[in-house]
Amino acid sequence: MGIRHIARHLGWGRHTVRRYARATGWQDMVKGRTRQLPSKLDHFKPYLAGRRAETDGNVTILDLYREIAARGFRGAYSTVRQWIRRELPQREAAHPLRRHRRYGR
Known part of the structure; x- marks a missing residue:
């Protein structure tokens, strides 16, 4: 199946489906900061x-x-x-x- 067909079937955007398709593991899909940003404090x-x-x-x-x-x-x-x-x-x-x-x- 193509990306567009999968996206239509799932009700997701093409870019979201592409991001999942390119991920090598679940760790690639976890959102969040990988490093702490500096603080004024x-x-x-x-x-x-x-x-x-x-x-x-x-x-x-x-x-x-x-x-x-x-x-x-x-x-x-x-x-x-x-x-x-x-x-x-x-x-x-x-x-x-x-x-x-x-x-x-």
Whole structure:
């Protein structure tokens, strides 16, 4: 069968059928990035990790953001927040949160 006939039969585009036909394995068809793109934050990650470690985690993300912004970071606060929450260990709460009693129970 030809590419057009297969495409018509499957309801796909010709180019999609051609891409599948040329693939040597399923790995060729997996979409996604094969490499990590550089981030605006890359240059500041060692500084952030060091500051977090030297303060034993007792520094706010906002303070860290302000520090690197003063050093030239031009990205968003949310970028810093997401990276810190994902990559740096969270400190343990000094006092566990207590549950408040409602209505005198």
